[in-house]
Amino acid sequence: MSEFGNFCLLLALVLAVYGMFAAVFGAWRKQHRIVRSAEHAAIAACVSIALATASMLYLLITSDFSVSHVASASNRDLPVFYKIAALWGAHDGSMLLWVFVTSIFSGTVIYQNRYRYRDMMPWVVAILMLNLSFFLSLNLFLSNPFNQLVQVGANGSMMKYVAADGRGLNPLLQYWAMVIHPPILYLGFIGFVVPFAFAMGALITRQLGDAWIRTTRRWTLLTWLFLGTGLILGAKWAYVVLGWGGYWGWDPVENSSLMPWLIATAFLHSVIIQERKGMLKVWNMILVVMAYLLGVFGTFITRSGVVNSVHAFADSSLGKYFILYMGLVAIASLYLIIDRLPHLKSERPLDSVLSRESAFLFNNLMLVVACFAVLWGTMFPVLSEWLRGSKITVGPPFFNSVNIPIGLFLLLLTGVGPLFAWRKTSLESLKKAFFLPGILAAVSCVVLLALGMRNFYTTVCLTLCVFVAATILEEFYKATSIRARNSGENFALALSRLTLKNKRRYGGYIVHFGIVLIFVGLSGNAFNREVSQTMAPGDELKIGDYTLKLSDYKEIDTPNYVYGVTMLDAYKDGKFLRTLKPEKRFYKAGDQQSTTEVSMRSTPKEDLYTVFNGLSNDGRYEIKAHVNPLVFWVWFGAAVMVFGTMVTLLPDRKGAFATPSLSLDRSAGLEANMRSK
Amino acid sequence: MQVLSKLRATRPPRHGILSHGWHRSQAGGFPFGGSAAAGLLLTCVMALSLWAQAPRDISKEYKQACDRLICQCGCNEQLSVCAMQNCGSATPMRAEIRERLLKGESVDVIVDSFVARMGKQVLSAPTLKGFDITAWVMPFFILCLGTVVVGWIVVRMVRPVTAAGPASVPIDPRVDRELKDFEEES
Numbered sequence: 001m002s003e004f005g006n007f008c009l010l011l012a013l014v015l016a017v018y019g020m021f022a023a024v025f026g027a028w029r030k031q032h033r034i035v036r037s038a039e040h041a042a043i044a045a046c047v048s049i050a051l052a053t054a055s056m057l058y059l060l061i062t063s064d065f066s067v068s069h070v071a072s073a074s075n076r077d078l079p080v081f082y083k084i085a086a087l088w089g090a091h092d093g094s095m096l097l098w099v100f101v102t103s104i105f106s107g108t109v110i111y112q113n114r115y116r117y118r119d120m121m122p123w124v125v126a127i128l129m130l131n132l133s134f135f136l137s138l139n140l141f142l143s144n145p146f147n148q149l150v151q152v153g154a155n156g157s158m159m160k161y162v163a164a165d166g167r168g169l170n171p172l173l174q175y176w177a178m179v180i181h182p183p184i185l186y187l188g189f190i191g192f193v194v195p196f197a198f199a200m201g202a203l204i205t206r207q208l209g210d211a212w213i214r215t216t217r218r219w220t221l222l223t224w225l226f227l228g229t230g231l232i233l234g235a236k237w238a239y240v241v242l243g244w245g246g247y248w249g250w251d252p253v254e255n256s257s258l259m260p261w262l263i264a265t266a267f268l269h270s271v272i273i274q275e276r277k278g279m280l281k282v283w284n285m286i287l288v289v290m291a292y293l294l295g296v297f298g299t300f301i302t303r304s305g306v307v308n309s310v311h312a313f314a315d316s317s318l319g320k321y322f323i324l325y326m327g328l329v330a331i332a333s334l335y336l337i338i339d340r341l342p343h344l345k346s347e348r349p350l351d352s353v354l355s356r357e358s359a360f361l362f363n364n365l366m367l368v369v370a371c372f373a374v375l376w377g378t379m380f381p382v383l384s385e386w387l388r389g390s391k392i393t394v395g396p397p398f399f400n401s402v403n404i405p406i407g408l409f410l411l412l413l414t415g416v417g418p419l420f421a422w423r424k425t426s427l428e429s430l431k432k433a434f435f436l437p438g439i440l441a442a443v444s445c446v447v448l449l450a451l452g453m454r455n456f457y458t459t460v461c462l463t464l465c466v467f468v469a470a471t472i473l474e475e476f477y478k479a480t481s482i483r484a485r486n487s488g489e490n491f492a493l494a495l496s497r498l499t500l501k502n503k504r505r506y507g508g509y510i511v512h513f514g515i516v517l518i519f520v521g522l523s524g525n526a527f528n529r530e531v532s533q534t535m536a537p538g539d540e541l542k543i544g545d546y547t548l549k550l551s552d553y554k555e556i557d558t559p560n561y562v563y564g565v566t567m568l569d570a571y572k573d574g575k576f577l578r579t580l581k582p583e584k585r586f587y588k589a590g591d592q593q594s595t596t597e598v599s600m601r602s603t604p605k606e607d608l609y610t611v612f613n614g615l616s617n618d619g620r621y622e623i624k625a626h627v628n629p630l631v632f633w634v635w636f637g638a639a640v641m642v643f644g645t646m647v648t649l650l651p652d653r654k655g656a657f658a659t660p661s662l663s664l665d666r667s668a669g670l671e672a673n674m675r676s677k
Numbered sequence: 678m679q680v681l682s683k684l685r686a687t688r689p690p691r692h693g694i695l696s697h698g699w700h701r702s703q704a705g706g707f708p709f710g711g712s713a714a715a716g717l718l719l720t721c722v723m724a725l726s727l728w729a730q731a732p733r734d735i736s737k738e739y740k741q742a743c744d745r746l747i748c749q750c751g752c753n754e755q756l757s758v759c760a761m762q763n764c765g766s767a768t769p770m771r772a773e774i775r776e777r778l779l780k781g782e783s784v785d786v787i788v789d790s791f792v793a794r795m796g797k798q799v800l801s802a803p804t805l806k807g808f809d810i811t812a813w814v815m816p817f818f819i820l821c822l823g824t825v826v827v828g829w830i831v832v833r834m835v836r837p838v839t840a841a842g843p844a845s846v847p848i849d850p851r852v853d854r855e856l857k858d859f860e861e862e863s
Contacts, residue, residue: 242760243760244754244758244759244760246758249754249758251753252753279834346834349834349835350831350834350835351835352835353831353832353835358831361827361830361831362824362827365820365823365824365827368823369816369819369820369823372815372816372819373816373819376812376815376816377812377816380803380812381798384803384808384809384812387808388808390796390797390798391796391797391798392797392798392800392803392809393747393753393797393798393799393800393801393802394802394803394812395747395753395754395755395801395802396755396801396802397744397745397801397802398802398803398812398813401802401813402813402816402817406816406820596760611760613760
């Protein structure tokens with residue numbers, strides 16, 4: 001079966017390379033049949049990769065420990081659910097997953113557009129197959145999950161070897177959020193290849209209206225959604241499994257997921273301006289290239305070992321190939337953009353400095369600066385070592401100091417931006433729009449100060465949250481009231497119909513509201529408390545208003561691990577709440593790693609979070625307790641963001657993912673006609 | 678645990694001084710008033726010594742020091758965050774910080790000593806000296822530069838105000854309808 005998987009990967013590579021060259025040749029010589037054969041080859045490559053992935057899953061489920069990836073990422077006693085997750089549990093298998101997801105995206109795009117954009121699609125296919133070929137080559141020749149285990153035989157020859165058992169899945173990955181976190185993150189990283197391919201196709205064919213943006217808008221939104229969800233799942237995992245009481249550590253691999261998300265957020269906002277006003281065409285091209293390259297960069301960071309990270313796979317030789325690929329793509333993209341500059345001129349000037357267009361420009365600026373700050377901090381240790389030979393670390397104090405002010409300014413723009421009208425906003429209308437949210441924000445600031453709040457960033461953050469929430473709720477209220485009055489509908493019906501009539505706008509406002517809730521959750525960080533204590537049964541630990549009493553301890557043996565669980569009876573102001581059961585697990589397979597399983601009581605106000613760190617030298621139990629205010633709102637805010645994004649993704653009346661059925665030239669001509677009026 | 682055991686070892690014996698004083702008063706060497714004064718003095722001295730030896734609250738400085746240093750086991754996490762049990766790096770480093778804080782050393786002195794031993798990589802953030810300062814300056818430099826560039830673009834792109842001329846081009850009804858929808862949406 002491993003030979004079959006290997007063969008499928010090799011076949012896929014041959015088909016992808018053929019598809020790439022055939023698409024370019026067919027486009028150049030305007031040979032429709034050759035372009036069609038390229039598309040068929042691309043789809044066949046996708047099927048071949050799917051077969052390779054299926055064979056790897058079979059090897060994992062049947063625990064075939066003659067295969068290196070299976071032996072390194074799985075073991076006999078692993079539950080089936082985790083055996084499947086072992087596909088992405090080690091480096092080689094995760095590359096196969098990457099290639100599989102890339103092939104699914106590529107095949108779907110090609111199939112969806114099989115009768116559309118006939119001028120542009122050959123180039124789109126070529127770019128998609130170039131991307132697929134690159135990752136397939138790495139997977140096949142440098143990190144092949146189908147490699148057999150070998151050992152040196154008695155006669156000195158290399159012999160196949162079957163391990164008695166595997167090393168097992170990393171215990172840190174044996175948690176539901178971590179099972180789905182990598183695939184969702186990959187959907188986010190990889191998805192940017194679609195708008196990138198269309199952008200390059202638009203540049204090459206000089207079809208630089210915004211039809212390519214309309215075509216890829218839902219892809220970009222979906223990709224952004226997946227990446228954001230992957231980030232939140234990773235944060236949730238860090239909070240619940242790692243046991244340090246936090247959820248974001250500015251780890252290089254975390255940062256590498258955040259950067260394309262920030263650029264994609266900027267792109268999603270600035271394309272609105274191109275669609276409505278025909279402006280920022282060059283900027284949008286640059287953003288889509290950056291989003292794609294940062295997605296590739298993200299996997300480069302994880303796999304190359306260039307920076308230390310708790311998430312990273314072991315050092316590998318892939319680094320130089322990634323750098324070469326990213327360099328070539330960047331140079332080619334830049335060349336195309338510069339060469340096509342005359343076709344990328346704005347169709348309209350800006351009408352006023354006080355306009356939503358200007359607000360969007362500053363929004364983009366802040367998002368790009370935030371991305372730069374994260375990139376700079378992540379790569380500064382590498383730069384410093386390269387230039388001076390000395391190692392330094394850039395950790396949370398740097399990222400927090402730099403990104404908190406930027407984040408707060410972005411939060412302000414989230415509230416201010418929608419208050420500006422398109423084209424021009426008068427000072428009078430701005431005063432009217434700012435009045436109520438401004439008053440509410442000022443009142444909330446005074447209340448916070450009166451309640452004793454003295455942390456500067458928390459005060460500013462919560463004040464801005466009130467301001468932004470007020471602007472969003474006011475938008476919904478005003479528009480719904482007008483609709484309800486005019487149509488006679490009740491408020492709830494008017495609200496839902498209003499939202500569905502303009503999904504992009506009001507779905508966007510829901511997403512913004514989710515962001516506000518996340519910032520509320522983040523503001524609680526300043527008030528986290530923690531207490532560590534070694535306890536014997538009957539001892540009590542006091543933290544804030546809570547008392548934890550160690551009532552019992554048990555040790556339980558399972559096939560996969562042995563674990564010790566402490567029973568902590570939690571009281572608040574003398575009243576019993578519940579029994580918390582933090583665990584310490586020792587996994588039997590592999591390196592016999594240990595993990596902590598946090599036990600917590602979560603409320604909207606605060607989390608009571610307990611960790612059992614094991615036994616101290618004198619046989620007592622090391623307990624660490626945290627009280628983390630407002631963390632609930634981070635997860636709830638993320639859920640609201642997902643909901644808002646789903647609203648914007650809802651299909652139009654004509655059907656799901658409806659795209660213009662006109663040819664590209666006709667649609668571009670119609671748009672130009674509209675804008676000249 | 679180490680701190681508590683050390684405290685137990687250095688506390689003065691409970692009865693030694695008092696018993697000595699009791700013997701002296703039993704021998705009748707001092708008047709009652711003098712014994713009371715001596716007893717009071719001794720009580721004050723003991724209270725003072727107990728207070729001096731009682732563990733002072735170092736939690737704030739401990740957290741500050743642990744936040745400023747990075748665990749060297751490869752996890753790339755601050756000492757206050759690394760949760761690995763019996764971590765070969767974080768555990769002894771945290772114990773040393775605790776011990777030295779109890780001795781009265783300041784956070785800066787402790788952190789500087791770690792840097793002297795392990796190099797600047799043990800710090801959780803770049804310093805504000807030499808090349809390291811570029812780490813802090815660059816994001817704000819890019820922000821300022823970006824603000825100037827965006828501001829220049831905005832000002833340059835703003836359309837100059839001109840008098841409106843008479844409309845002379847007939848408007849396509851479909852275009853007119855779509856423009857009206859567009860304005861309503863805005």
